[in-house]
Amino acid sequence: MAINYPNGKKFSPANSKPKKQVKKDFSFSNRGKTLEDELNESNAYYLERGFAVIHKKPIPLQIVKVDYPSRSSAVIREAYFRTPSTTDYNGVWNGIYIDFEAKETRNKTSFPLKNIHEHQVRHMAQVIRQQGKAFLIIRFSSLDRYFVVPFSLLEDSWNRMIGGGRKSIELAEIEQAGIEVIPGMYPRIDYLPAFEQLYRNEESEER
Template structure:
């Protein structure tokens, strides 16, 4: 058995000059090949630089075991392990509102597996909602590049159904009925603030 990174994929370290690589990618293949995380990072950069919101992805949580301090150069982490995040990956502030979400994608075509989420993330989103924060998930069907924003309350209904022995995924139809579709744009790529504006009304 191979241990995989929490999102089910092997971890592939990004080159330091990832922006250059990204640009090349986007020029040569259009929007294809970008991960949901890439698109959201670009979106959040756009929001910060245009003064619309301050929302960031949290660093990958790592349990550091051994660090080397060589003379005349930077400290090197020699042994560390991936930890499961205790919260969601993204949070920040938009017009005074606290925004908190998790983002996941699937290569399935007709349903979205709930195993992409974890009980403690649902617990966290519940706590956030109780504090009047805005909690949701952004999910993407990568093969068709369809993106949805599903509020926490809706996700929790499907989660509870699973805990009661029901299906372990949400069908595409269920998602369409309970979520907001976000069209893929150029700048920003995933304009989820528009949906939040709608939720705030």
């Protein structure tokens, strides 16, 4: 993955004045990016600086037919998408196992639960039982707002839905229980400090 932004070594403080302008450009050029692109950028940034090792998992496919046009190359000619049995992202930060799913919605007032599979909820519950940390990153794309949402809110909303309640999480509930990530310059979605805040809050509640 190419990192276009100059790193600290090449970028002296004296050169840092036009940052605001750069920020604007970045923000604009990021408009067309998917949440996945943005998070890949964040993860590359974290990896490069030694902050965390978090990767997106490849898309699970069932491969049916492979051709070998030459000895060294293989071309997959028939394959199907499979339903993922876990979340898309996981890794390690500071000795903590991190596991999350990232979803975007164009909805402006709530996050529809149909975006999440039941086995993903089950997987995240399993992670929590193993003392890992599980959460959602939700992008309200029409509002350009991003949240790190603790699994507890997803779980409560899921159970509410199963009990016959609403099939979504209200934005107000997300604002209440989650931590908002304000888009920045680079990485645009710096979600790790928001996660850390959630994690510290949980820890202090447990004490």
